[in-house]
Every structure is written in structure tokens, then in C-alpha cells.
Amino acid sequence: MYEQKTKETDNDVIEFIEDVDNPKKRADAYKLLAIFEETTGYEAKMWGPSIIGFGTYHYVYQTGHEGDAPLVGFSPRKAKISLYFATGDTEREEILARFGKHTTGKACVYINKVDDVDTDVLRELITQSVTFLQTLYPDS
Template identity: 75%
Template sequence: MYEQKTKETDNSVIEFLDLIENPKKREDAYKLLDIFAETTGYPAKMWGPSIIGFGTYHYRYDTGHEGDAPLAGFSPRKAKISLYFATGDTERAALLQKLGKHTSGKSCVYVNKVADIDVDVLKELILQSVVFLKETYPTS
């Protein structure tokens, strides 16, 4: 049976952020903490050793694979900041075009610093992710 690797933990978000060596990256991480918490209305929780997630949902795929994940989140990695939003919503692509300087993978959006992006568009992406995931995976 599949064992989910990234799970919610009781580790301290503040202690994690305080360990970020680069002062600019640490400052950006605190900005993102405020933006995500205010926008989602959920408290920040650590997911695994390095992802800060907000809210949670339970997913179950047709294959039988299931687990829990945050509705939205971020990780202040050394190279870039990873932003986590829902995939599969058609609004995502349109919002990403307005976000600012970023790159994106399958489920992550990568930014160098908060100053490179439009914070209002970031808030729209966060809300879109929360709404989409709650509609797609309603609680039973």
C-alpha cells in the first residue's frame, strides 16, 4: 500500500522560518506566511520538513490512491520559492499569465522573490485553489 510522504506535522512554522539563512528569503517567507494565512483564513502548518500549508483536503483518485494535502502552500527553498496551488482549474493558467516573473511545473509555481510578482494575483491564485479543491473534494 502507498505511504504518503508529505504529511502534516506539529513542527513549528516560525522555528522553520527563523532557520532560513538568507535574510531576504526569510523576509519574503514571512510576507508569504501573512498573505497565505490572511487569504485562506487557515493557520499555517508544516507539511513534511519544508512545506508550509494552509487548510487541508482529502483526495481520492479513481486508482484508489488517496491522502491528505494542504489547500495551498509554499516552501522557501534555497534556489527559489515554491508556491503550491491546485492544478486542473482552467482559471489557473489565466491567473499565472498575470502573476509576474515566475516559472511553473506540473503543480508548483517558482518565484525568486515576492517583489517579482503581483501580490493581488497571488491572492487570487490562493483563493482559486481553495475554492477549486473544496468543490472537487468535498468533505464527506
Template identity: 75%
Template sequence: MTYELKTKETDNSVIEFIESVESPRKRDDAYQLLDIFTETTGYEAKMWGPSIIGFGKYHYKYKSGHEGDAPLVGFSPRKARFSLYFATGDSKREALLKEFGKHKTGKACVYINKVADINVDILKELINQSVSFLKNLYPE
């Protein structure tokens, strides 16, 4: 039995997705995050699954044999708050998060309510750190 990934890169429009966000403030923040992630990574934004905006991609392969593709970094304007996707497992992440501003962390996500709550310079560092960490871990 092969495991089918739910979150795959699609050709759906990132702009159309952001325009579909109900809250005007959240939509403005999504555009701000889009600019920050695009400028910081140098990658074009792509939709991953129905609701994740991802930047770049890497191919992972676990010891179990499970493998797939995932964005290097990304975000999603969820109903309750924004989910930000960075690499886990890098010790630098925890230190950066201490300076990040108001957020919560989940297993693989960092959650924020709005861009005004965070330090954008630290966000850029988190993005860069995640991209370089994953590129070193999974070289092409």
C-alpha cells in the same frame, strides 16, 4: 502494499522553520508569504513534511484507490527559489499566471525568486481560486 505519503501534516513550528532559512531576504519574503496566505485563506499555517508550509487541507481519493490528505495551498522557501503550491487542473490558473509577474511553472508548482517579482493581488486570487477549486472537487 500501501503507499506511505512523505508529505504529512506535522506539529513542527512554522516560525522555527522560517527562522532556519539562511538568507535574510528569503526569510523576510517567507514571513510576507506567511501573512498573505494566512490572511487570504483564514487557515493557520501548518508544516507539511520537513519543508512545506500548508494552509487548510483536503482529503483526495483517486480512481486508482490511492488517497491521502494534502494542504489546499502552500509554499516552501527552497534554496534556489520559492515553490508555491496551488491546485492544478483549473483553467483559471493559467489566465491568472499571465498577470502574476516573474515566475516559472512546474508540474504542480509555481516558482518565484522573490515576492517583489510578483503581483500580490494576483497571488491572493490564485490562493482563493485554488481553495475553492479543491473544496468543490473534494467536498468533505
């Protein structure tokens, strides 16, 4: 049976941020922490060893695979900061067009630093992602 790799843990979010080597990335992590908590209303929780997540939802795929995940989150990684928003949301691309300097992967949006993006648009992305997932998975 499949075991989900990234699960909510009891690890301390502040301790994790304090362990970020790069002082600028650490400062950006604190900025993002404040923005995500304020926008979602959820307390930050660690998911796996390196993702700071907010809220939670339970997903079930058509294949029968299911699990829990944060509604939104971020991770201050060495190369770039990863932002986690809902995938499959058609409005996401429209909002990202106004976001600022970023790149996208299959599930993540990557930024170098918070100063590269519009924080009002970041709040919009967070809100849209939470709304999309809560609509898609209303029983969470």
C-alpha cells in the same frame, strides 16, 4: 501499501522560517505567511520538513490512491520559492498570465522573490485554488 510522504507535522512554522539561511528569502517567507493566512483564514502548518501549508483536503484518485494535502502552501527553498496551488484548474493559467515573473512545474509555481509578483494576483491564485479544491473534494 503506499505511505504518503508529505504529511502534516507538529513542527513549528516560525522556527522553520527562522532557520532559512538567506535573510531576503526569510523576509519573503514572512510576507507569504501573512498573505496566505490572511487570504485563506487558515493557520499555517508544516507539511513534511519544508512545506508551509494552509487548510487541508482529502483526495481520492480513480486508481484508489488517497491521502491528505494542504489546500495551498509554499516553501522557501534555496534556489527559488515554491508555491503550491491546485493542479488541473483551467483558471490557474489565466490568472498566472497576470502574476509577474515566475516559472511553473507540474505542481508548483516558482518565484525568486515576492517583489517579482503582483500580490493581489497571488491572493487571487490562493482563493481560486482553495475554491477549486473545496469544490472538487467537498467532503474534506
